[in-house]
Amino acid sequence: EVQLVQSGAEVHKPGESLKISCKGSAYNFTEYWIGWVRQMPGKGLECMGIIYPADSDIRYSPSFEGQVTISADKSINIVYLQWSSLKASDTAIYYCARLGVRGVISHFDSWGQGTLVTVSS
């Protein structure tokens, strides 16, 4: 069974940096795009961007370009999402999710459990 396991909840102050992770297992990690999806408290889903681990091809959604960095380490089957300077408005649950058709951008067929990031002074 495909699994995406995310790193644990984080609490940080504004201005701090942060990197969260998502580890895939039980499938060929390099052959499927993975995306990061933000869900702010009580709000909907927003795709921040997607990455193809085989060659680190990245597509950012316009709202998130320059705000976060997505990366991958295919040697250990992990995708990352990082911030250089957090803001209170980054408080949200962040999901990683696999795009379910090999090699192409498609629907999200498997989801991580979510990582709650809280930014507060």
Next chain:
Amino acid sequence: DIVMTQSPDSLAVSLGERATINCRSSQSLLSRSNNKRFLAWYQQKPGQSPKLLISWASTRESGVPDRFSGSGSGTDFTLTISSLQAEDVAVYFCQQYYYTPTFGQGTRVEIK
């Protein structure tokens, strides 16, 4: 970005009755090269990760009850729950994947 707009934002339906959720995209999601519709539907229950219900506009995922169905083409799509059950109370999202994915704002389904 392709903008996805759902309607209504919320609806209350009696148990056993039909629930219909609409989703409109700002441009066509139909691929002329393979005639596929790049549209998915998800269900999210409180405190849970989203769950894929339907892909390619009308293909139900394995294990999804057949009371859930998807239809539509071009820019207008519909998710129908034919006979609402208590366990269907959730927020439903549409999503396009014609380009970098974007979601609709969600529709909350409750019991009347």
